[in-house]
Amino acid sequence: MAPTLLPIFASARISLQRAGTLVQQTMCLASDGNAAAEPVDIRACLMEIEALAKATWDRNIAFEIYASETLPIFRCSRVGLQSAIMNLLLNARDAMPDGGVISIIATTIDDERAAAGIELRISDNGLGMTEDVLRRASDPFFTTKASGLGGLGLPMVNRFVREARGHLRLESEPGRGTVVTLRLPVDG
Helix, strand or coil, X not given: CCHHHXXXXXXXXXXXXXXXXXXXXXXXXXXXXXXXXXXXXXXXHHHHHHHHHHHHCCCCEEEEEEECCCCCCEEXXXXXXXXXXXXXXXXXXXXXXXXXXXXXXXXXXCCCCCCCEEXXXXXXXXXXXXXXXXXXXXXXXXXXXXCCCXXXXXXXXXXXXXXXXXXXXXXXXXXXXEEEEEEEEXXX
């Protein structure tokens, strides 16, 4: 296979997986069930997503990714995890119309006060959000975009995190960017 076709195939595969996830989530909503969980290597997922984004996004968006080599395996819907991360990356990209840096850090939670788990932190140095926008950011169909259908990304991320029994935290400041933290528990 020609190396120039790899990004196209990767993009097509992710798009098909995301479409499958939407169908799966719709079916789960209809049956009030959860998507099938499987053992997932978060580090490997991040590397796949990074390769796709670097190959298809404008070069004015830089990525800084750190994923501990000792991350525990996490049980979840792999496609659901990838969709959640891609939604966050798309939001970060859209918040940096003139380019910038997206940072992704995945570490093991080593806190005696908290259950064992993984912390996934995605930050950008984009436009940031006002307090009002930040409060409403996870509301379905709330969007700051002037055109197109918006307002589904963060609610989908929030649903994934809740189904994983985790926590989602948003921090933002106008002109300084946004940090989204997912704390995902790992069964011992």
